[in-house]
Amino acid sequence: MRGTIDSAVVGTPVGPFAILAGPDGAVRAAGFTAEPASLLPLVHPSLRGEPRQQPELGPITAAVAGYLGGDLDAIDDVPVEQHTGGAFMSHAWQVLRDVKPGEPITYTGYAALAGRPAAVRAAAAACARNAAALFVPCHRVLRTDGALGGYRWGLPVKRWLLDHERLG
Structure with missing residues (x-):
């Protein structure tokens, strides 16, 4: 260190x-x-x-x-620094920061936004490897069937964040 x-x-x-x-x-x-x-x-x-x-x-x-407190865009301009060694992952995290609160997308939609529509697993991996929860809002990505999918911090937290953004 x-x-x-x-x-x-x-x-x-x-x-x-x-x-x-x-x-x-x-x-x-x-x-x-x-x-x-x-x-x-x-x-x-x-x-x-x-x-x-x-x-x-x-x-x-x-x-x-x-x-x-309800200003859902307040976190948008907070700088984030994380590295992976891969160009796709860094790009995918930046794309994720553009997903608007209250407008969740599917993993398939996320892959398409990241420029690789067939790379659904890579998009899911970008969510799984995201270290900056909330600031890089991987909680805004859902399964194609609308189910929550996974979330490192637990599905109750993911549900709360989505509800907060939908109602905010």
């Missing part, structure tokens, strides 16, 4: 939400856990650091508070 990365935990209606951010203010990992250190394995080795607990992360935690 190199250096430190800042961490904070924000309370949400579905439990604690931990965030790891680099010194430049970009989110490196986020998820519905009370333990920021548990997010470290999700961070690319070149971006890891020793988590340093902070009471808040300025514009990042303000954006989460805004989102939770």
Whole structure:
């Protein structure tokens, strides 16, 4: 590990939400856990650091508070930094950030938006490997039959996020 990365935990209606951010203010990992250190394995080795607990992360935690308060676009401009070594994965995560709240898409639709309509499994893998939950909104991707599919942080959290965005 190199250096430190800042961490904070924000309370949400579905439990604690931990965030790891680099010194430049970009989110490196986020998820519905009370333990920021548990997010470290999700961070690319070149971006890891020793988590340093902070009471808040300025514009990042303000954006989460805004989102939770009903400003569903508040998280859109928060910078995210994650690496995979693959061009498709990075592109797919960027495409996912353009999926609007309250307008979930299917894995098939997501693959098409990412420019590879036949790559449904690769699109699903992009969701599964996404370290920056909420900021890269993989919760907005559903199975073709409309079922929730999977979510690293549990289906009740995914359902809450989708309902929050639909009603927000």
